[in-house]
Amino acid sequence: MAESHNKAEIGLDPEIVHGVQDALAEGGLAQAADRVLALPYADAADLIESLTPEERAALVPALKGRLDPLVLSDLAYSVREELVDLLGPRGTAQALTELDTDDAVEVVRTLDKAVQFQVLEAVPALERGEIERGLAFPENSAGRLMQRAFVAAPASWSVGQLIDHLREAEDLPDDFYDLFIVDAEFRPIAAVPLSRILRSKRPVLVGAIVEPEGEFSTVPVTMDQEDVAYLFLQRDLVSAPVVDEHGRMVGVVTVDDVVEVIEEEREEDLMRLGGMAQTDIRRGVLGTTRGRFAWLFVNLLTAILASLVIGLFEAQIEHLVALAVLMPIAASMGGNAGSQTLTVVVRGLATHEISVVNATRVVTKEVLVGSLNGVLFAALGGLVAGLWFGTWQIGLVLGAALVVNMMAAGLAGSLIPLAMHFRKIDPAISSVVFLTTVTDVVGFLAFLGLASWVLL
Amino acid sequence: MAESHNKAEIGLDPEIVHGVQDALAEGGLAQAADRVLALPYADAADLIESLTPEERAALVPALKGRLDPLVLSDLAYSVREELVDLLGPRGTAQALTELDTDDAVEVVRTLDKAVQFQVLEAVPALERGEIERGLAFPENSAGRLMQRAFVAAPASWSVGQLIDHLREAEDLPDDFYDLFIVDAEFRPIAAVPLSRILRSKRPVLVGAIVEPEGEFSTVPVTMDQEDVAYLFLQRDLVSAPVVDEHGRMVGVVTVDDVVEVIEEEREEDLMRLGGMAQTDIRRGVLGTTRGRFAWLFVNLLTAILASLVIGLFEAQIEHLVALAVLMPIAASMGGNAGSQTLTVVVRGLATHEISVVNATRVVTKEVLVGSLNGVLFAALGGLVAGLWFGTWQIGLVLGAALVVNMMAAGLAGSLIPLAMHFRKIDPAISSVVFLTTVTDVVGFLAFLGLASWVLL
Structure with a gap:
């Protein structure tokens, strides 16, 4: 931006x-x-x-x-x-x-x-x-994205034949970028960019201008649109043939559709991490209020859960009110560290940078990063707390709670989206709820629990 | 996802x-x-x-x-x-x-x-x-994105002349999608998709197959890559000519570069809202820890600020410990409502759906939505608090604090990114800090302040 x-x-x-x-x-x-x-x-x-x-x-x-x-x-x-x-x-x-x-x-x-x-x-x-x-076709499938008009020819056609055909044909798509070569069963076997056709002499066979090393990809009608987008990105495609369950060509997906899918998914990712199903920029006040209510309601429940944890320590807080003053620090640092981890892991899963191959390595790293930053902020936060309330014990307790909670944040921030991903649940929106619950509960519990053990 | x-x-x-x-x-x-x-x-x-x-x-x-x-x-x-x-x-x-x-x-x-x-x-x-x-060329400019090899011709060439030229030429780009028509000063004046050239007969002039209603766009070398992407999206472009300060064609941007820009910006948006400059999935533990430290440090400062606000009410909390139990609810509901608003507004600014034309309408709507949800959650939260602590006054205080903070969240969540945008500051990352500060301070202040006035 x-x-x-x-x-x-x-x-x-x-x-x-x-x-x-x-x-x-x-x-x-x-x-x-x-x-x-x-x-x-x-x-x-x-x-x-x-x-x-x-x-x-x-x-x-x-x-x-x-x-x-x-x-x-x-x-x-x-x-x-x-x-x-x-x-x-x-x-x-x-x-x-x-x-x-x-x-x-x-x-x-x-x-x-x-x-x-x-x-x-x-x-x-x-x-x-x-x-x-x-x-x-199912929503978000390649079948929904594709356009039914396309240009296909057998490998045995010459460039001249093809050009003559194109000059006469009536039912061509408005614009197209590749010629698809199909076999006798109308299964696409190669793509030839138009620029190659324009550069070849008339007698050359279209089958001969296919790059030998060119990886050729077809898209099943049922493929999810996000996987289509990934394929286009990974192979630098401008158009790709869509095939039915028998491998026969039924349509074509073009890069402009893919660009829109990417934009749509980008919006979806952002909105979900922000706690909404979709943008409500064009909805009225009542529709928007209703649309945002569900997420806020879930948040109210987690907030009440956090309050219940605090409620366990009413006696200790009454005895040492500094605990009430400092406890939001323990919870909020965990929440932020966890959301850093969550963002990286959710994104890594979406771009296929994280998979079963390296999942364990990712969790280990996140726990280590959380622990290290936990130690650093334990020193800082502990110092501030100790100076503020004039006793090193309260600094020690806050420091220990920060280490515990930021380590838990690294663990939960990576494990929650990974577990959802491997169970085929979209990891974005619900991950945030679970994560906040973990970091709030662990934060308050660790800080108030340690305090009642060490200080009282 | x-x-x-x-x-x-x-x-x-x-x-x-x-x-x-x-x-x-x-x-x-x-x-x-x-x-x-x-x-x-x-x-x-x-x-x-x-x-x-x-x-x-x-x-x-x-x-x-x-x-x-x-x-x-x-x-x-x-x-x-x-x-x-x-x-x-x-x-x-x-x-x-x-x-x-x-x-x-x-x-x-x-x-x-x-x-x-x-x-x-x-x-x-x-x-x-x-x-x-x-x-x-400046980083993130069209000059960095463009490729120097392209195909251009005067409008007076025939399709046949062009095809013959392409068949002989040596220094053509690997693949290209449009022919650009240039005037005598080498300024691009129109684009012709290759599919139109292939469908036209040899004697037709290339200048004649330009669509009359076709909007033609050129990209200045200094244009920001995100604006280039917006142009491609808005005009469904596959390639566009890049021009120098005299309007002369110096290169071409193609849609594959744009798809990468969109992916890059998507990642950037997500990471910034998550509190990081960029993804650190490939960085080691130490590099990652260092990279995330700055954001957590800022967060520590806002958390301490929130603690200072709570510290103002130590006497009241000591007197009525229920306040410590309930106060996180007031702050966290505001934080979540604010981040919903912030996400929608930041996204709307990026897609040009929000501009000076409707900025006031957006802020008004967000304040109304915040207030309405505030009233709903005041009823819910107030009821829970009243039942829990067996006194309706504490429910009333929590309810009032929720209305105030969720209204403030709507106001701050929309005004902060708008103000940054009109001052040409990237609204994503710093908005979150300011917003959290507002909702924490207002949440604790409203709840504890009202409580000391009404209850004690």
């Missing part, structure tokens, strides 16, 4: 938004619509998102029929629902017909069941069939 | 790693080397990373001269340094010569100054010049 020197040139210019809002306020509907239509689709989507619902209700009828259908697929879900409402089932169906299958499927899947049904009714049978086939 | 059903097929097979380790242990150097060389470069890099330093020292001499130079650019920094050491300046220089400029620059920039000098000395003058020109 580094700041740039020319951020103003990037992204939608606020002046444009204000211009459209002013035009709408003055009843200049046609003028407002023209300004929106002049923008590239992603900017138009951003602009529509930053309007109020009332402004959208005024603007959309004026755009009718002329809006780039890609705007619909680019909008945030809540705003998309609004637009589908404003366009009506017919207007939406029209837009879907113009989109590639993958984009149309993405729009349809986010609609309420009832609206989905109405809209699909209005789509012509052929396109409806394609969209429904797309929806039949 | 969703788990897949077929994770085992994805990523490096642990069996292969064990196979290489066993071969090394038994002295089968040639056999181990062959296994590594048979892997695609990214897998070879992963494998080399998961070996111990001793195993690497045995393996690398056996690979000498045959290792894909891309492995070097794909390795984690610390392991890369080791490999450069093992290959020596000559071996490294040889690999650099075979890499594209952008990859070579990426390898060289991460080396220690002394090693960098030795290695560059061994690179032939021509390539050294190109690498040094790349290094002269």
Whole structure:
């Protein structure tokens, strides 16, 4: 999230938004619509998102029929629902017909069941069939991501034949980056980047311009989109063929879809570590409050658990109130050390840098790091506590509690996500709860327990 | 981070790693080397990373001269340094010569100054010049990302002329995706995807197959890499021309570089919110401990500040020890509510969904959400506290403190990153510190302050 020197040139210019809002306020509907239509689709989507619902209700009828259908697929879900409402089932169906299958499927899947049904009714049978086939694939699968139009040829074609075919063919995708070579059963066996075809002479066979050392990857329709993204990253792919259970080619995934998957997963990772299922930037106050309630509720339970632990030592605290003053230090240092470990381990699992091969090494290292930093902060924290309350024993107790809790943080921060990963549970969100519970309970227990043993 | 059903097929097979380790242990150097060389470069890099330093020292001499130079650019920094050491300046220089400029620059920039000098000395003058020109661009700029080889032509060329030129030309990039049309001053004015060229007949002018409505974007050499990534995402680009201060084309950025930037930034965001500058998965115990110390130290200071606030109320706690038991609830609920707000706002700023246009609306919404959840948890928390300690007044005090702190969390969680963003400071890491300080201080102060006023 580094700041740039020319951020103003990037992204939608606020002046444009204000211009459209002013035009709408003055009843200049046609003028407002023209300004929106002049923008590239992603900017138009951003602009529509930053309007109020009332402004959208005024603007959309004026755009009718002329809006780039890609705007619909680019909008945030809540705003998309609004637009589908404003366009009506017919207007939406029209837009879907113009989109590639993958984009149309993405729009349809986010609609309420009832609206989905109405809209699909209005789509012509052929396109409806394609969209429904797309929806039949599991969510987040390659089948959902792929586009059904692609270019494939047998290895025996010459470059000349291929170019002539491309010049005549009608049903080609808008843009494509690789030619896929298929065998007699329509199974993809190699990919040839278009730049290689352009550089080869007409009589050369397409099968001959495949790099011999080139690793070729196919994507099963059921592959998880995050694994597709990993494959693209690992092999520097621009497009890859998608195959059904018989290995036959049924579609193609392109890098633009993958870039979106990576962005989506990036958002998901961040939100989960922050305690939310998804970003709620476009949701209203009530929806947002409701969306965040669950996580805060879980947090209330762990906080109460921590309070119960403290409650065990009421007598000791009453006797030595310094304990109440210092106890948050023991818990919070463990929490922070643990969340450092957790972040590194969750990320390492996602990038496949951590696996069964090195899991034990990772846990050992994290416990050692936790213990070492524990010793350092035991010295620092113990010194502060000792000086503050004028007795070295309380410093000693805080120091010992810090060592114990930061070691526990390294252990729990690495073991919890690893255990979840190997049991095939997403490690991000629930790890944080378990970890905080461990570091709070261990922190308070170690500090207050040692104090009642040593000091009282 | 969703788990897949077929994770085992994805990523490096642990069996292969064990196979290489066993071969090394038994002295089968040639056999181990062959296994590594048979892997695609990214897998070879992963494998080399998961070996111990001793195993690497045995393996690398056996690979000498045959290792894909891309492995070097794909390795984690610390392991890369080791490999450069093992290959020596000559071996490294040889690999650099075979890499594209952008990859070579990426390898060289991460080396220690002394090693960098030795290695560059061994690179032939021509390539050294190109690498040094790349290094002269600011870090994280488009100039660092770009590749110097690209394909450009005037609009007056025909498709046939272009194809003939490509078939003869020697100094073309390995793969390319767009033809850039340049004017007489070598300023790029349009991009034509290769698939359009392949579909057009020989006499058609390349200037005629440019889409009229196509938005065309150029990237200044000084543009921040994150803005480049945003542009690619927003415009669905596969490649884009990089221009110097006179608008002349000097290189091209391709989507594979952008995918890596997005992954890098994703890691950076996660690590910063977790309290680290970068992932330390490949660093040793001492390096990791040192790397995490700074953040924990800052956290110790905020924890001490919180303790100072508690210390103000020693007399009240001594008098009513229930206060010590309940006070962590008030602080921790605020901390969690604040980090939800912070995550959404930091992310919204990064995706340009939050800007000056809607900043006020965002803050207002976050304060409202914080207050509403505050009221809900005041009821819940207050009830629990009242029942636990058998007096409704303590429940009332905890409830009021929760409302105050969760409202403050919404305010601070949105205002802090917004203020940093508009002052051009990266909002991620330092926001967390300020936020925790606010929610701890407000939480303890509100709860203990109200308690001493109402209860004592």
